[in-house]
Amino acid sequence: MANEKKQVEQITDMEVDFAKWYTDVCKKAELIEYSSVKGFFILRPYGYAIWENIQTELDRRFKEAGHENVYMPMLIPESLLQKEADHVEGFAPECAWVTMGGSEELEEKMCVRPTSETLFCDHWSKVVQSWRDLPKLYNQWCSVLRWEKTTRPFLRHREFLWQEGHTLHATAEEAMAETEQQLEVYADLCENVLAMPVVRGVKTEKEKFAGAEYTYTIECMMHDTKALQSGTSHYFGDGFARAFNITYTDKNNQQVCPHQTSWGLSTRIIGGIIMTHGDNNGLVLPPRIAPIQVIVIPIAQHKAGVSERARELVERLKAAGIRVKADFSDNSPGWKFAEYEMKGVPLRIEIGPRDIENNQCVAVRRDNGEKLTVALEELEERVPQLLDVVHKGMFGKAKKNMETHTFTASTVEEVKEIIETKGGFVKTMWCGDTECELAMKERAGVSSRCIPFEQENLGDKCVVCDKPAKTMVYWGVAY
């Protein structure tokens, strides 16, 4: 039993040091490895498989809504990046610059894309002529570079994987509807696939994307009650189109500017999954994206019939569309339990001689440790049901964490006290001025997470300046 103890001991207790617990889980569950390239991480097979499952879920939703995948150049000449003033100001400081090709100095330096608005716009300025060419509903799966000073697995890398959707529409209304629709795709992914409840809202002027008219966001609460911005969807109006001279001939034969959106979700969300659901035994993966949904562990596997029956279970579950594996290694069952708990496998199925006698197996939920007896003849029916129960259990637990850590306040001091003693999200009224937002950061240590779509009337004065309030805002400490 020394082994399994060792396995578990190797991760820091989350109540002792959440940050350390987090990096321990990333490494011990073999999601990620540090690389010799400073600030860059390696996505190992288990971590990448989670991303692939997220990709499959998102890609299907994108395509069902008529989007098409494309691929744009990885490099952006400086002059192209500079075409939209706010955009270059936001991104240039964190660009990695290519200045040499082979042994020759480039005439113009190029950055490795931090995001690709400028490339899509440049392309559209050449291929869009008529209202018949609209809408353009594009998406790109790729990696991007942002030259961060400090890095952290999944949450902040100099390189990360993401998808960036870019769409161009004849009218502002259509583009706004797209912005909203795609935020809803992200919210659906989070809630119904990743079991992560979200707050939907709009970013403040200060927090919006560089070059956007407005940015929609979904904000999640991690187990330590800090916030994670999990997906954003931007409405650009015709700002980029004007900067890049994109026009089209409308049905009345007039030359007009189209309207644009972009939206992105990255491997950062995997950090969100870990910090929302994980516990002191390691990772807890939402069943709908878990690379292994069920691990079958034979008990007393050298006894007659055990391995055979375990293999049978695997084949039957595979045939039922479940991502399933069995572990027939020589490690002890206890060691295996700890191993697959660390890896967050949602359901463990144990089968031993006694179970076989009784025509049953034992299913153990990763999320709460509950043990259930499953009749072998009901396997294909019960296992998918149990995976759904685990999903709902995880969602419920995360939602409860968010609800019990969402507070209201009517003074800055109150916000500060709540954040320092309880953490979480604090809702207050706000006048809409960036100065008050900065003051809140300064005095209470929180940033605005979003102006939620679901507004409440908590009063009529701004919590900072006492001037008339415009909206209710969520504040919090963010990753």
Place this chain on the structure above:
Amino acid sequence: MANEKKQVEQITDMEVDFAKWYTDVCKKAELIEYSSVKGFFILRPYGYAIWENIQTELDRRFKEAGHENVYMPMLIPESLLQKEADHVEGFAPECAWVTMGGSEELEEKMCVRPTSETLFCDHWSKVVQSWRDLPKLYNQWCSVLRWEKTTRPFLRHREFLWQEGHTLHATAEEAMAETEQQLEVYADLCENVLAMPVVRGVKTEKEKFAGAEYTYTIECMMHDTKALQSGTSHYFGDGFARAFNITYTDKNNQQVCPHQTSWGLSTRIIGGIIMTHGDNNGLVLPPRIAPIQVIVIPIAQHKAGVSERARELVERLKAAGIRVKADFSDNSPGWKFAEYEMKGVPLRIEIGPRDIENNQCVAVRRDNGEKLTVALEELEERVPQLLDVVHKGMFGKAKKNMETHTFTASTVEEVKEIIETKGGFVKTMWCGDTECELAMKERAGVSSRCIPFEQENLGDKCVVCDKPAKTMVYWGVAY
């Protein structure tokens, strides 16, 4: 009818100027667009969809053979690239170098990966300890940069998409078997999915991958009889492992070096598809990767029942797992025929009032223009059969082109004459010396394509130097 004429006229006749025909097809079929970034291309939705279908086919084969996807950093510090001497010599001259992060000069410049052997090795040197950690069977889907002087759609870009497989094995035998197995995966893809016959063989010393002990290749013949290297698989022995100090403890408790392979296939293959199968009406896509396998064109679509029946056909074919679309636009049927011929859709289905009366539709093969009548009740049965027939027809045509343009020669002058008058592949005996290979290039204008696995004894002397021959070689002019 002016429109469809225009559509067809816009591409150059392939017999007049094959290179121009090729770029015309790439653009007119909307596969690719030139970008403002010199030497970089944009993969448009239709071109990217072909790549996605190739990815799906390959990824399934990789995973079935136990490979796992991972993601390594995009940047390689110069010192890491330099660790294997042959490798850096081969790749450094065509690297793009990042020298600045944000506004700061980097201490060490980093290249955007031209290939990732060095990163995989660096990672393995940290995580591989015991024979239990082997084999590592990894694959990565990504884009790479190579700073080419001249570029051409799909065939030569400064950036291209590819997969690079990297594997590490306990024994040389196992690694050699992997090298062979993965070449066979590429050959299977080409022949059974892309309808492109291949010659399998090993590259000469001169043509092998920088750092490899040997390189296996599949070579295809384009319609103009030039060669295209379509996929390569490299055996590294323990060269990289030694350079990167990768060792493991074997079952006898000895520290030993593992053996390594890598293998890659890129978007270049799409250029191969175009040049193998295309004709003067545009693209001809192999049915198994065509984004649209069947296009349904209603004839006299405003007549009662036509659109409804056309929609019905689409729904039935979709339900049967066919990638199908209908075109209900106001363009004339003739315009639509030309449009989808340009896009290479393998099968066109026409349905008009007369067809409906007779409970039938008309199927037209893209590869040879053959028209067939299909009873509506047999639709789900016949269409997949017809797609298979098209695949076989395309493969047979390409194979015939290769066979009728493969010659044997016993003097350099003969090789030269064949290449200049007929083109194609020329088989000769060869002594194995690089000098004779260079002489052949100099005097006959051909490079060695490969030493085929299927050897023939054409004589006992080298075609260049008359010394004893070691092997038979394929020569040709390559893209």
